[in-house]
Amino acid sequence: MPRPNLQLQVVHAPVLRYGLAAVSFAMTLGLALLAQHYGFRNVEVPLFLFAITVTVWYAGSGPAILAVVFSSLAFDYFFTEPRYTFYVTKSEIPYYAVFVLFALLLAWFAAVRHRVEAELLQARDRLEIEVTERTQQASLLNLTHDTIFVRDMSDVITYWNRGAQELYGWTAEEAIGKKSPQLLQTVFPASVDDILAELLRTDRWEGELRKTKADGTPVVVASRWSLRRDEQGRAVAILETNNDITERKRWEQEIQSLNQEIAKRSTELEAINKELEAFAYSVSHDLRAPLRHMAGYTELLQKRASSGLDEKSNHYITMMLESAKRMGNLIDDLLAFSRIGRAETQNTLVNLGQLVREALTEVRHDTEGRDIIWKIGTLPDFYGDRSMLRLVLVNLITNAIKFTRTRPQAEIEIGCAEGNGNELVVSVRDNGVGFDMKYVNKLFGVFQRLHPSDEFEGTGIGLATVQRIINRHGGKVWAEGAVDAGATFYFSAPRPQGQLWR
Amino acid sequence: MEIANSKLGRILMVEDDSKDVELTLTALEEYNLANEVVITRDGEQALDYLYCRGAYQTRSTGNPAVLLLDLKLPKVDGLEVLKQIKSDGELRMIPVVVLTSSKEEKDMVASYKLGVNAYVVKPVDFHEFVNAIKELGVFWAIINEPPPGSVRK
Numbered sequence: 001m002p003r004p005n006l007q008l009q010v011v012h013a014p015v016l017r018y019g020l021a022a023v024s025f026a027m028t029l030g031l032a033l034l035a036q037h038y039g040f041r042n043v044e045v046p047l048f049l050f051a052i053t054v055t056v057w058y059a060g061s062g063p064a065i066l067a068v069v070f071s072s073l074a075f076d077y078f079f080t081e082p083r084y085t086f087y088v089t090k091s092e093i094p095y096y097a098v099f100v101l102f103a104l105l106l107a108w109f110a111a112v113r114h115r116v117e118a119e120l121l122q123a124r125d126r127l128e129i130e131v132t133e134r135t136q137q138a139s140l141l142n143l144t145h146d147t148i149f150v151r152d153m154s155d156v157i158t159y160w161n162r163g164a165q166e167l168y169g170w171t172a173e174e175a176i177g178k179k180s181p182q183l184l185q186t187v188f189p190a191s192v193d194d195i196l197a198e199l200l201r202t203d204r205w206e207g208e209l210r211k212t213k214a215d216g217t218p219v220v221v222a223s224r225w226s227l228r229r230d231e232q233g234r235a236v237a238i239l240e241t242n243n244d245i246t247e248r249k250r251w252e253q254e255i256q257s258l259n260q261e262i263a264k265r266s267t268e269l270e271a272i273n274k275e276l277e278a279f280a281y282s283v284s285h286d287l288r289a290p291l292r293h294m295a296g297y298t299e300l301l302q303k304r305a306s307s308g309l310d311e312k313s314n315h316y317i318t319m320m321l322e323s324a325k326r327m328g329n330l331i332d333d334l335l336a337f338s339r340i341g342r343a344e345t346q347n348t349l350v351n352l353g354q355l356v357r358e359a360l361t362e363v364r365h366d367t368e369g370r371d372i373i374w375k376i377g378t379l380p381d382f383y384g385d386r387s388m389l390r391l392v393l394v395n396l397i398t399n400a401i402k403f404t405r406t407r408p409q410a411e412i413e414i415g416c417a418e419g420n421g422n423e424l425v426v427s428v429r430d431n432g433v434g435f436d437m438k439y440v441n442k443l444f445g446v447f448q449r450l451h452p453s454d455e456f457e458g459t460g461i462g463l464a465t466v467q468r469i470i471n472r473h474g475g476k477v478w479a480e481g482a483v484d485a486g487a488t489f490y491f492s493a494p495r496p497q498g499q500l501w502r
Numbered sequence: 503m504e505i506a507n508s509k510l511g512r513i514l515m516v517e518d519d520s521k522d523v524e525l526t527l528t529a530l531e532e533y534n535l536a537n538e539v540v541i542t543r544d545g546e547q548a549l550d551y552l553y554c555r556g557a558y559q560t561r562s563t564g565n566p567a568v569l570l571l572d573l574k575l576p577k578v579d580g581l582e583v584l585k586q587i588k589s590d591g592e593l594r595m596i597p598v599v600v601l602t603s604s605k606e607e608k609d610m611v612a613s614y615k616l617g618v619n620a621y622v623v624k625p626v627d628f629h630e631f632v633n634a635i636k637e638l639g640v641f642w643a644i645i646n647e648p649p650p651g652s653v654r655k
């Protein structure tokens with residue numbers, strides 16, 4: 001920097017300062033005596049004044065007083081009549097006094113000026129240091145991606161960083177000097193007075209603001225304000241940091257609308273479920289009644305008229321009764337099936353071995369007069385709805401008993417094996433009539449049958465029920481078989497964290 | 503029903519379906535119980551009968567030995583009738599048998615919560631139906647000792 005460093009030139013040590021006074025005095029005295037010797041008159045006064053000035057400037061007021069005293073004495077001794085004595089003639093007193101006064105005045109002026117100049121320079125130094133720091137801070141603020149700007153208390157922008165330019169599209173030159181709420185078309189979430197009141201109370205404020213970019217694009221920002229106060233505590237400026245949360249807001253809105261959609265869908269589903277329930281109830285009540293009446297009156301007719309009817313007519317009446325009964329069974333099974341879909345499952349840890357024994361007791365009357373070899377392996381505990389799982393086993397075992405009816409000796413095997421990954425598989429195998437694998441997909445459909453009902457009775461809903469229950473437990477059902485070579489039915493369920501199976 | 507005005511039966515039947523009424527009466531005839539039956543066709547009539555009001559103002563007093571109650575009824579439904587009977591100090595002792603087409607679990611649970619004495623689902627098969635009605639009639643009207651204040655013959 002080109003300015004002279006006065007701090008270094010001003011002499012501090014007292015010895016040096018008084019030495020400087022002595023040296024400058026001595027040199028001046030020498031010069032004055034030399035001038036006198038060569039016949040120059042009246043040179044001594046300006047020379048002494050110059051020396052005093054130099055001393056006061058560089059060495060301060062103490063040495064300057066000393067210089068004034070020495071100069072006065074030397075002036076008296078060497079340059080006023082009578083010379084070489086300190087005696088001052090009356091006529092010389094004013095002259096001498098003026099010199100001393102002038103010297104003192106000069107010293108005083110020089111001292112004051114020196115002090116003022118030193119203070120000024122110090123102030124300039126401080127200012128420059130501050131400017132440097134501010135510039136560094138400003139360029140640091142420019143480095144961040146955050147949007148930062150400063151405005152004074154009348155909202156006029158005084159600082160605008162690069163992040164602000166990037167977000168809003170206004171350059172610092174365009175923004176500084178403008179009022180920020182107008183420039184950015186700010187929409188506040190609360191009244192501006194309330195916001196300002198909070199800012200003045202706590203020195204900060206945070207909130208979401210809607211603003212508009214230079215190109216007109218709306219933007220939502222998370223805004224943080226900090227109040228800057230001067231040394232007297234007066235609010236002077238607001239530093240505002242903005243983060244663009246437009247995208248986040250959009251996602252939030254999207255999530256909200258998705259949630260609403262889900263809520264709407266689930267209400268719809270609930271309504272549909274209610275409707276289904278009402279339908280099932282109606283089927284249960286209203287469809288069964290006429291069926292009962294048909295069967296009832298047909299039977300009454302049979303009772304009254306059978307003796308007078310021929311064989312064919314009696315056969316017709318029998319068929320009517322059988323059909324009514326079958327329709328009753330179909331309705332019952334269909335209702336039971338629909339109930340499985342609607343019923344709440346109550347999951348507990350179920351011992352499958354125990355459940356198989358219960359199921360075998362339940363189907364006991366189907367096995368009367370039959371020769372069946374049971375092979376029942378070790379079965380695990382299963383986490384699920386006890387009564388539903390029992391229904392699964394009853395259906396599978398009933399099927400196995402039914403479709404081995406043509407065998408002189410039936411073999412039914414119930415076992416369990418490790419499945420893929422985190423699941424176990426339960427199987428029910430028989431040596432019955434089996435089925436053709438090309439119809440395997442039809443097995444689990446509602447009312448689907450692979451045999452004529454004269455041959456093997458049933459409504460065709462048992463395996464559909466099995467599938468529905470196992471699906472509700474998060475598992476799968478499948479079957480393997482061949483015509484006249486038996487069939488195997490499998491069901492699996494996942495083992496969540498080792499809880500489902502043990 | 504006109505005959506019901508003065509008649510006091512051992513069995514009060516609440517049934518809106520005339521065919522069900524006919525079939526039930528046919529079943530009860532075998533035990534000569536048909537004459538003991540008073541038929542009401544909806545919940546309101548049933549309550550009128552029990553409280554001796556409306557068309558039944560003139561009937562001789564006394565409670566039936568059993569009430570056979572359908573659930574799906576015009577005006578006042580079966581569950582409402584059951585609720586009123588079981589919350590009335592006088593009537594609550596009358597045995598009530600729900601006799602319905604419905605095998606709905608929620609109806610069954612609601613009936614038992616209200617204090618029903620038996621819950622019977624009408625079988626589709628006529629044999630079973632007749633047997634059920636006959637057994638009900640014999641049990642409640644003959645075998646069972648009815649509460650005090652009921653009709654005894």
